[in-house]
Amino acid sequence: MYISMSVLWEELSKNFSLAPLCSGHLYGRNLSGAALFTSGASDLPDPHTVYITEARRLPAHWKSDSHVSLIVVGSPAENYFDQADIEYFCVNDKRFSAIFNYVLQIFQKYYSFDNSIKRHLLNGDSPESLCDLIEDFLQVPFIVFDESLRLQYISPNASGLLEWENDMFSGRKVMPTEFVNQLSLVFTEKARCFVGSAVLLQDDRLPYNLITTMNGRDNYIIAAFETARKFTHGIVQLIDYIHEYILLSFQNLEHDAPDSRSLPSIILSMLEGVKFSTEDLKNLLSNIGWQITDCCCCIVIYPLDDQKTERYNYLNPFCLKLENQFHDCIAIPYKGQIVAIVNLDKAGCSVYDIPHSISFLIRDGLLKAGISFKYWSFETTPIYYQQACYAYEMGQVYNPNIWCYIFEDYALYHFIHYGSSRLPPRHLCHPALVELHGYDKANGTDLLKTLEAYVQNNCNAATAAGALYIHRNTFYQRMSKIRELVNLNLDDPNVRLYLLISTELIRMYYYELENGFHFPHE
Numbered sequence: 001m002y003i004s005m006s007v008l009w010e011e012l013s014k015n016f017s018l019a020p021l022c023s024g025h026l027y028g029r030n031l032s033g034a035a036l037f038t039s040g041a042s043d044l045p046d047p048h049t050v051y052i053t054e055a056r057r058l059p060a061h062w063k064s065d066s067h068v069s070l071i072v073v074g075s076p077a078e079n080y081f082d083q084a085d086i087e088y089f090c091v092n093d094k095r096f097s098a099i100f101n102y103v104l105q106i107f108q109k110y111y112s113f114d115n116s117i118k119r120h121l122l123n124g125d126s127p128e129s130l131c132d133l134i135e136d137f138l139q140v141p142f143i144v145f146d147e148s149l150r151l152q153y154i155s156p157n158a159s160g161l162l163e164w165e166n167d168m169f170s171g172r173k174v175m176p177t178e179f180v181n182q183l184s185l186v187f188t189e190k191a192r193c194f195v196g197s198a199v200l201l202q203d204d205r206l207p208y209n210l211i212t213t214m215n216g217r218d219n220y221i222i223a224a225f226e227t228a229r230k231f232t233h234g235i236v237q238l239i240d241y242i243h244e245y246i247l248l249s250f251q252n253l254e255h256d257a258p259d260s261r262s263l264p265s266i267i268l269s270m271l272e273g274v275k276f277s278t279e280d281l282k283n284l285l286s287n288i289g290w291q292i293t294d295c296c297c298c299i300v301i302y303p304l305d306d307q308k309t310e311r312y313n314y315l316n317p318f319c320l321k322l323e324n325q326f327h328d329c330i331a332i333p334y335k336g337q338i339v340a341i342v343n344l345d346k347a348g349c350s351v352y353d354i355p356h357s358i359s360f361l362i363r364d365g366l367l368k369a370g371i372s373f374k375y376w377s378f379e380t381t382p383i384y385y386q387q388a389c390y391a392y393e394m395g396q397v398y399n400p401n402i403w404c405y406i407f408e409d410y411a412l413y414h415f416i417h418y419g420s421s422r423l424p425p426r427h428l429c430h431p432a433l434v435e436l437h438g439y440d441k442a443n444g445t446d447l448l449k450t451l452e453a454y455v456q457n458n459c460n461a462a463t464a465a466g467a468l469y470i471h472r473n474t475f476y477q478r479m480s481k482i483r484e485l486v487n488l489n490l491d492d493p494n495v496r497l498y499l500l501i502s503t504e505l506i507r508m509y510y511y512e513l514e515n516g517f518h519f520p521h522e
């Protein structure tokens with residue numbers, strides 16, 4: 001394991017009086033051992049060795065042009081190292097042997113720590129035990145959280161530092177919303193001097209100074225809090241070092257335990273094309289009180305400012321806000337977007353309520369949203385994810401000045417552009433027809449046929465009633481029930497055109513079923 005002069009300075013300062021570390025450049029973790037400095041040696045100094053010498057044994061003039069890491073016992077002459085490429089500090093103590101032995105012990109201590117970490121990984125020990133080992137060594141309280149801000153590890157000394165919130169789906173503690181908002185803001189404004197993946201954040205808006213690895217690339221993020229141990233550049237270097245091992249440990253856990261799947265991870269897999277059995281989905285949904293036939297809709301949210309995702313996934317805090325907005329909602333980052341599945345039955349709202357519910361959130365976050373049709377089979381979530389994406393795409397073309405786009409408002413435009421080449425025909429139908437079909441099936445009525453006849457006969461009630469061989473009053477009663485069940489503006493010619501196209505799409509769908517023929521689509 002390589003350590004830095006900053007780490008050596010901090011360790012030695014526990015037992016000796018030191019002058020500040022002097023260097024024109026911080027070289028990072030580049031040291032693996034210590035040796036005595038000999039002024040008459042002809043060999044070039046080893047860049048991975050820190051040399052230790054007494055000030056009185058230094059040559060009259062420093063002659064080496066190579067970089068040297070040096071610990072000086074005593075004080076050299078003023079300006080002695082001014083022209084040298086050297087990183088050094090002075091120890092104000094005369095016990096040279098004690099200092100030299102202590103430096104060797106420091107290297108042995110970190111070498112043993114490094115071996116312990118690697119043994120944990122090789123033995124397949126849990127990430128929690130690895131984190132406990134690290135916390136015991138560093139004496140720094142820290143947490144590990146994932147992309148969705150769900151806590152994967154809290155060190156014993158960190159458990160009382162913040163008031164953690166709870167995630168209703170996984171049961172895990174999650175980062176407090178207000179803390180995440182401030183952390184995101186401070187990170188965006190002040191995260192400049194990174195050491196690898198780690199950066200020290202110091203700001204009055206945060207309850208603690210902290211070191212974090214929010215680089216926007218990793219699935220697991222560390223946040224270490226400054227309490228008893230004051231943070232130095234050396235601590236930032238150590239957090240960067242252990243970050244790679246913690247990341248590897250949690251990733252190994254994912255690979256070794258495929259059965260411990262959460263619903264968010266299942267949704268992400270579904271969006272990537274992975275198929276799951278109906279029984280698996282039923283069992284998973286039942287764990288959170290959902291059913292596979294619950295009425296849901298998909299929201300896809302896009303950031304307007306791509307700069308916010310360069311170093312830190314700015315969308316993560318918004319996921320928590322969105323889940324808090326609805327009683328039953330799963331929101332997850334996906335490819336620079338937020339994908340949210342809202343259970344409309346459990347949340348007690350309709351798809352038309354969603355734009356109003358999220359309007360302030362997305363405007364404040366400089367975001368835009370596409371919203372799918374509502375749907376009644378969780379297995380079709382990937383199709384309705386595409387719908388939400390296409391709603392955003394069409395909305396940006398035809399109405400770029402608003403914040404939310406419902407696919408129902410742009411489905412006709414989408415059909416004019418692409419026909420049924422991007423979505424299966426039955427998923428392009430007006431949702432009112434799908435809802436009426438379900439009502440007819442459950443109640444033995446003919447509302448869908450009634451609406452079809454009305455639209456196909458130019459909204460002439462008498463002609464439509466005649467086509468159905470029913471009395472005009474019966475027809476009016478059915479139309480009244482249709483208006484009660486579904487949200488339709490039949491005075492809008494575009495709505496009537498869309499309904500007419502949808503009736504033909506339904507015919508196409510049943511033709512496919514009856515004849516075993518599938519119309520081509522991507």
